[in-house]
Amino acid sequence: MIRTNKARALYIHLPFCLKKCNYCAFTSFPGATGEEVFSYLNLLAEELKQREHLLKKPKTIYVGGGTPTYLLPQALEKLGEILASFITEELLEFTFEANPGIINKEKIRVLKEMGVNRISLGAQSFNDAVLRKMGRAHTAIQLIEAYNLLREEGFNNINLDLITGYPGDSRKSFLASLMTAINLKPEHLSLYDLKVEENTRLYEEVLAGKVILPVEDEVAQSWEEAIILLEQNGYERYEIANFAKNQNYSRHNLTYWENQPYLGLGLSAHSKVGFLRFWNPDNLKDYQYMLKTGKFFDFEKLTLEEDAKEEIILKLRLKAGLNLKEFREKYHWDFLEQYGEKVQNFVNLGLMALEGERLFLTRKGSFVANTLLIEFI
Numbered sequence: 001m002i003r004t005n006k007a008r009a010l011y012i013h014l015p016f017c018l019k020k021c022n023y024c025a026f027t028s029f030p031g032a033t034g035e036e037v038f039s040y041l042n043l044l045a046e047e048l049k050q051r052e053h054l055l056k057k058p059k060t061i062y063v064g065g066g067t068p069t070y071l072l073p074q075a076l077e078k079l080g081e082i083l084a085s086f087i088t089e090e091l092l093e094f095t096f097e098a099n100p101g102i103i104n105k106e107k108i109r110v111l112k113e114m115g116v117n118r119i120s121l122g123a124q125s126f127n128d129a130v131l132r133k134m135g136r137a138h139t140a141i142q143l144i145e146a147y148n149l150l151r152e153e154g155f156n157n158i159n160l161d162l163i164t165g166y167p168g169d170s171r172k173s174f175l176a177s178l179m180t181a182i183n184l185k186p187e188h189l190s191l192y193d194l195k196v197e198e199n200t201r202l203y204e205e206v207l208a209g210k211v212i213l214p215v216e217d218e219v220a221q222s223w224e225e226a227i228i229l230l231e232q233n234g235y236e237r238y239e240i241a242n243f244a245k246n247q248n249y250s251r252h253n254l255t256y257w258e259n260q261p262y263l264g265l266g267l268s269a270h271s272k273v274g275f276l277r278f279w280n281p282d283n284l285k286d287y288q289y290m291l292k293t294g295k296f297f298d299f300e301k302l303t304l305e306e307d308a309k310e311e312i313i314l315k316l317r318l319k320a321g322l323n324l325k326e327f328r329e330k331y332h333w334d335f336l337e338q339y340g341e342k343v344q345n346f347v348n349l350g351l352m353a354l355e356g357e358r359l360f361l362t363r364k365g366s367f368v369a370n371t372l373l374i375e376f377i
């Protein structure tokens, strides 16, 4: 089996935000000073130096957070300098996450100079009341203004993120938000199911009974209608929760779903290179210590079987599905020999389909994907 030992996808985590959203469990520091941002960038530069040997001219770079556009232009320029040697003719996609209300012409100019060619805009909702419940630092108008500004400044590959199933966001209001998003004609839309994570304000409010979560049926119905709406408007559901127009897929995220190597830098970033998975701490003290020692903070070595199972789970999330021939060649493992009976059951139930060597979830199957995929672990 041929395994590449170098990543062609680079993720950078910038953990800074204007304020903490009520549902957010990401590693992010609200209101960091310029000095704190610069010292973090120095740490990133050091980590890149230490891990560079695991990276080959990246095909994709993704800067996420946090709110990467929290950085002031000078800090963005510094990030550009750190990444400069990786921005080559082989770089196909350079995505930067941006938030409305904190993006302006000057920052956009720096992003363009850096080589950023794709923006992922954290919309979450176009309903001001829902945005307030989420604790977002922007309004719907600011969101539309940010989107229009990015277009005016020449970005022709934009993703919008929306959250599904947020308490207080009814099916009707969610679908209205989605329709507003569709009318803006972004190249890509991602729908994220709300997860109520511990150590968030939302979690506390749910526990205290101050916030009631929507019933699952209502969320499922929103999803069904959302998919129809998106498809009617030319969006292809190429991954369970991701939709693209004219094949403007997220190449970087496809790296994850296709079980290809990737290198993640910064607080709480994860990497997988060959059979080695390693991850960074989520606090600065441990991160600094990790860099001082030059070692991984934590890691695990996957067996061939563990890696194969990850490949099954990840690829079945894709419309392209799992190619059984490729899987056989890669892992010397006949998928149907082991799972043939289960697959047949799911096919009979209309949850999976097998076309030649391509095994994939049907639309019905995609609604129960989490439960279904566990059967292959």
Ligand code: SF4
Pocket: 016, 017, 018, 019, 020, 021, 024, 025, 026, 028, 065, 066, 067, 099, 122
């Ligand atoms: S902007 Fe994003 S990363 Fe920052 S607090 Fe909100 S959800 Fe979390």
